[in-house]
Amino acid sequence: xxxxxxxxxxxxxxxxxxxxxxxxxDAAVLDLAGADDVVFTVDLLSDHVDFELAExxxxxxxxxxxxxxxxxxxxxxxxxxxxxVALLLPRRGGLDLAMALYEGILPLADEFDLAIAGGDTNSxxxxxxxxxTLLGQVTERGPLKRSGARPGDRIVVTGSFGGxxxxxxxxxxxxxxxxxxxxxxxxxxxxxxxxxxLSIDLAHLVEESGCGAVLDTGLVPIHDDARRLARERADxxxxxxxxxxxxxxxxxxxxxxxxxxxxxxxxxPLDVPLTEIGKFIPEPGLWQIDAAGARRALEPRxxxxxxxx
Amino acid sequence: xxxxxxxxxxxxxxxxxxxxxxxxxDAAVLDLAGADDVVFTVDLLSDHVDFELAExxxxxxxxxxxxxxxxxxxxxxxxxxxxxVALLLPRRGGLDLAMALYEGILPLADEFDLAIAGGDTNSxxxxxxxxxTLLGQVTERGPLKRSGARPGDRIVVTGSFGGxxxxxxxxxxxxxxxxxxxxxxxxxxxxxxxxxxLSIDLAHLVEESGCGAVLDTGLVPIHDDARRLARERADxxxxxxxxxxxxxxxxxxxxxxxxxxxxxxxxxPLDVPLTEIGKFIPEPGLWQIDAAGARRALEPRxxxxxxxx
Numbered sequence: 001x002x003x004x005x006x007x008x009x010x011x012x013x014x015x016x017x018x019x020x021x022x023x024x025x026d027a028a029v030l031d032l033a034g035a036d037d038v039v040f041t042v043d044l045l046s047d048h049v050d051f052e053l054a055e056x057x058x059x060x061x062x063x064x065x066x067x068x069x070x071x072x073x074x075x076x077x078x079x080x081x082x083x084x085v086a087l088l089l090p091r092r093g094g095l096d097l098a099m100a101l102y103e104g105i106l107p108l109a110d111e112f113d114l115a116i117a118g119g120d121t122n123s124x125x126x127x128x129x130x131x132x133t134l135l136g137q138v139t140e141r142g143p144l145k146r147s148g149a150r151p152g153d154r155i156v157v158t159g160s161f162g163g164x165x166x167x168x169x170x171x172x173x174x175x176x177x178x179x180x181x182x183x184x185x186x187x188x189x190x191x192x193x194x195x196x197x198l199s200i201d202l203a204h205l206v207e208e209s210g211c212g213a214v215l216d217t218g219l220v221p222i223h224d225d226a227r228r229l230a231r232e233r234a235d236x237x238x239x240x241x242x243x244x245x246x247x248x249x250x251x252x253x254x255x256x257x258x259x260x261x262x263x264x265x266x267x268x269p270l271d272v273p274l275t276e277i278g279k280f281i282p283e284p285g286l287w288q289i290d291a292a293g294a295r296r297a298l299e300p301r302x303x304x305x306x307x308x309x
Numbered sequence: 310x311x312x313x314x315x316x317x318x319x320x321x322x323x324x325x326x327x328x329x330x331x332x333x334x335d336a337a338v339l340d341l342a343g344a345d346d347v348v349f350t351v352d353l354l355s356d357h358v359d360f361e362l363a364e365x366x367x368x369x370x371x372x373x374x375x376x377x378x379x380x381x382x383x384x385x386x387x388x389x390x391x392x393x394v395a396l397l398l399p400r401r402g403g404l405d406l407a408m409a410l411y412e413g414i415l416p417l418a419d420e421f422d423l424a425i426a427g428g429d430t431n432s433x434x435x436x437x438x439x440x441x442t443l444l445g446q447v448t449e450r451g452p453l454k455r456s457g458a459r460p461g462d463r464i465v466v467t468g469s470f471g472g473x474x475x476x477x478x479x480x481x482x483x484x485x486x487x488x489x490x491x492x493x494x495x496x497x498x499x500x501x502x503x504x505x506x507l508s509i510d511l512a513h514l515v516e517e518s519g520c521g522a523v524l525d526t527g528l529v530p531i532h533d534d535a536r537r538l539a540r541e542r543a544d545x546x547x548x549x550x551x552x553x554x555x556x557x558x559x560x561x562x563x564x565x566x567x568x569x570x571x572x573x574x575x576x577x578p579l580d581v582p583l584t585e586i587g588k589f590i591p592e593p594g595l596w597q598i599d600a601a602g603a604r605r606a607l608e609p610r611x612x613x614x615x616x617x618x
Contacts, residue, residue: 020346024517025455026384026501027350029447032341037329040426041336042442044395049433075335086353086440088397117349124358126435131395133351133442138338146334192335208333 016115028117047127062104070174077183078136149209149255162226162243197302245301325424337426356436371413379483386453386492387445394428458518458564471535471552506611554610
């Protein structure tokens with residue numbers, strides 16, 4: 001019974017100063033005084049697409065459903081405010097599954113000071129789907145958009161890339177704190193988080209910015225998971241190819257002016273490494289230069305959201 | 310391709326003064342200056358549960374997905390601000406389906422001055438699901454909660470009940486304007502919208518208010534659809550039983566002090582009738598009295614959200 005879940009969550013959900021009215025009414029009421037500009041984002045994850053429920057601990061599934069949304073707030077350099085969760089549960093075992101999902105959601109929400117305001121819980125004869133909607137607060141410096149990169153800006157990334165399917169796509173830490181710190185201390189022109197893949201998300205960013213980018217492929221930080229995956233899968237894809245196209249790294253790609261880049265890279269103000277991997281150029285499109293300096297087109301690859309007509 | 314849908318929606322979506330940044334970034338940015346207390350609600354609808362896609366025009370499905378959420382704002386007496394839409398589409402024909410869903414969503418959003426801020430679009434091998442999340446602004450009189458009914462208050466409803474499955478569950482008009490007008494002009498103690506069923510939603514309201522209610526079953530406004538359904542189905546359920554338990558009427562149940570009730574009923578300030586159908590009492594539970602004045606327990610019936618362990 002949904003009533004059992006609501007009763008459970010009413011006991012389980014911590015009170016939050018931003019939550020004027022929580023579970024048990026037709027909607028939640030938030031105190032957003034002082035938050036004039038608010039970031040609003042939704043991401044829906046489903047079984048067999050974003051996870052395999054049969055093979056995953058449902059707490060990790062719940063955690064991921066929230067974490068990918070927090071990563072969108074990070075990409076906008078916004079502070080987490082509140083979230084709602086909509087569940088579409090298989091009929092059999094739905095109550096236990098819902099409780100386990102929340103056991104993944106709530107600790108992460110707490111860690112990021114996010115008020116879980118409520119949700120909607122449904123059963124059906126299909127597989128699990130989880131939709132999370134978040135509100136975030138834009139800081140005094142405004143939102144970090146995809147559209148601000150300028151020719152000459154450097155491409156700076158957090159962390160390393162590739163092979164997230166080995167487990168990081170569940171357990172990654174959204175770069176919210178990192179984005180807020182960099183956005184406050186440095187001049188950032190644009191930003192995006194890497195969900196679909198390093199190359200394809202860089203392509204999204206240059207498309208919105210109306211410019212192009214040259215990636216120095218020798219500088220791309222390759223995660224150990226990418227090397228392991230290349231070795232284990234033996235599908236002819238190199239660790240670099242995994243880094244450029246696997247996706248779900250949930251690291252940040254930033255457009256930063258050259259002087260600021262030099263300072264950021266020297267200071268390394270984060271717990272995670274910042275790496276300069278190329279620069280933005282006036283000509284549209286994506287390019288790569290290799291260690292020998294040869295330049296050629298870079299085909300953006302990664303997760304493609306296919307909709308057929 | 311999701312990119313095609315985004316390009317289509319960028320042309321299709323009207324600009325809105327509350328929308329600082331719309332589609333095409335990691336998240337939307339809203340201008341919520343002046344909206345300190347904000348209502349936050351999500352409802353997820355799915356094929357074979359809330360509609361039968363094979364039998365319904367997808368524009369009506371899209372419209373319903375938004376309308377049920379607007380009804381939650383009505384239940385809180387909140388003014389619509391902004392919404393995001395998450396779609397889980399069957400792979401085959403997903404793009405056309407998404408565009409048709411939005412053709413149901415956008416005109417209704419426009420009618421209620423709601424800014425559609427963005428969304429998330431996914432394909433999978435399962436049936437259609439649509440999740441809509443809305444933000445609404447609480448008026449100066451605060452939110453209309455479920456928890457404020459007091460013994461002695463009268464039960465007042467908008468409109469009439471039963472038989473919504475014949476078509477009204479798609480085409481109902483959310484009572485947003487009605488709730489705002491009544492909340493401004495009258496003293497309302499509590500409110501809820503009827504999604505699960507008149508009797509069961511009244512049970513939800515008294516449970517949150519810590520009181521009970523006696524329904525005068527002879528006064529319940531029965532919709533013509535309830536009479537037609539009772540006639541056509543011949544399942545032994547009377548028109549009154551349909552009115553009490555069918556659900557998806559999306560009318561309002563209000564708790565109103567006696568004097569105020571008399572004034573409201575006499576004045577009839579809405580285009581839709583207001584009817585007094587009973588009163589709230591100190592003893593918990595739901596009761597009914599019939600035309601002869603006999604009182605007995607009323608079993609709350611309606612849509613039950615079943616989750617099994």
